[in-house]
Amino acid sequence: MNDARTRGESLDGESLPSAEGERLQKVLAAAGVASRRVVEDMIVAGRITVDGHVVTELGSRIRPDARVTVDGTAVQLDVSKRYLMLNKPTGVVSTMADEQGRPDLREFTDQIEERVYNVGRLDAETSGLLLLTNDGEVAHVLAHPSFGVEKTYVAKVRGEVDQRVIRQLLQGFELEDGEIHADAARIVGSPSRGFSMVELTLHSGRNRIVRRMLDHVGHPVVDLVRRSFGPLHLGTLRSGHVRELTTMERGAILTLARSAP
Numbered sequence: 001m002n003d004a005r006t007r008g009e010s011l012d013g014e015s016l017p018s019a020e021g022e023r024l025q026k027v028l029a030a031a032g033v034a035s036r037r038v039v040e041d042m043i044v045a046g047r048i049t050v051d052g053h054v055v056t057e058l059g060s061r062i063r064p065d066a067r068v069t070v071d072g073t074a075v076q077l078d079v080s081k082r083y084l085m086l087n088k089p090t091g092v093v094s095t096m097a098d099e100q101g102r103p104d105l106r107e108f109t110d111q112i113e114e115r116v117y118n119v120g121r122l123d124a125e126t127s128g129l130l131l132l133t134n135d136g137e138v139a140h141v142l143a144h145p146s147f148g149v150e151k152t153y154v155a156k157v158r159g160e161v162d163q164r165v166i167r168q169l170l171q172g173f174e175l176e177d178g179e180i181h182a183d184a185a186r187i188v189g190s191p192s193r194g195f196s197m198v199e200l201t202l203h204s205g206r207n208r209i210v211r212r213m214l215d216h217v218g219h220p221v222v223d224l225v226r227r228s229f230g231p232l233h234l235g236t237l238r239s240g241h242v243r244e245l246t247t248m249e250r251g252a253i254l255t256l257a258r259s260a261p
Contacts, residue, residue: 021061024050028068031075032247047071067258074254076247082114083245083253084132087237094121094130105132108242119143120229123208128153128226129234131253132242138257142230147260148203152228153210154188157219161187161196165217169200175212180204182213195222230256 021027025039028048033039039048046054049069050062062068068075076083086108088094096117098104102124109116109132119131120143133139142149172181180202188197196219200210211221227234231252237243245253 021063021066024048024055024060024062024068025058027062027077028070028075031077031079033070033075042070069255070251072255073248073251074258076250076254080114081135081138082112082116082133083135083138083250084112084116084242085232085234085237085245085249086118086130086132086242087234087239088122088127088130089239090125090127093124094118105130108132108240112242120149120205122226123211126153126210126224126226127239128224129229129232130226131229131232138253141257141260142253143205144260145205148205149230149256150183150201150203150228151226151230152184152199152201154225154227155198155200155210155214155221156223157196157198157214157221158194159196159219160191160194161198161219163187165219166198168217169213173216175216177206180206180209180213199227201228 024043025036028034028039029036034042040058042048043058043060044056046056047070048055050060050066052067064077066077068077086105088105092103092105092107095104096106096109105118112132114134116132116134117139119133119139122128122130131142141147166185166187169182169185172179182200182202184199184201186199188199198214198219200213202209210224214221225234232245232249
């Protein structure tokens with residue numbers, strides 16, 4: 001049987017490492033993907049790639065720094081990397097050491113053995129989802145303004161927001177630092193006692209951009225929460241609490257970071 005599987009090649013004909021590193025099925029089983037037997041079935045079915053190449057050889061070995069995907073989703077192989085979600089409370093600045101002595105993120109990271117950092121920032125009066133990690137490469141990509149990770153916010157604003165305002169947010173307008181528009185916008189619930197709830201989704205990482213947009217359309221923000229960051233969703237995580245990302249969430253974050261040009 002003279003095919004790619006017997007020659008230790010990928011399906012596209014490129015040679016793969018065959019005498020170094022650990023066996024692929026052992027590594028993926030240790031990473032929590034599935035049992036070795038199930039991983040072997042995945043390999044034979046062509047569902048796994050190593051450094052961009054589909055692998056179907058059960059004896060394939062991989063280097064520790066290999067980039068592996070299963071069904072297109074990245075797999076975390078380096079167990080020294082930590083990825084956590086924090087629901088940042090209001091009144092806390094997004095830094096690990098505030099020079100002015102204000103409450104900072106150390107309150108939530110002191111119990112974490114590894115030294116982790118926040119990916120991007122939320123202003124002190126904005127609460128919600130912050131990603132914490134010691135993976136410098138991932139942090140750099142996801143925090144870089146040019147990459148434009150999609151973020152969703154829920155804002156409590158003054159006044160009664162109507163569909164005309166939503167259209168304004170979607171169509172865009174000029175601010176002092178350039179044009180801006182929301183990728184998605186909707187009214188949440190019904191206005192009550194002179195306040196409305198608005199959900200905004202956008203890619204921009206400009207400073208205080210959601211507050212400035214809503215102020216521009218005549219509805220100043222009273223309270224602001226970031227509910228999602230890329231594929232991550234705050235869910236029921238309580239304010240001031242930290243949790244590890246799930247295997248699926250880690251895969252989604254790594255997949256997103258590796259898609260950067």
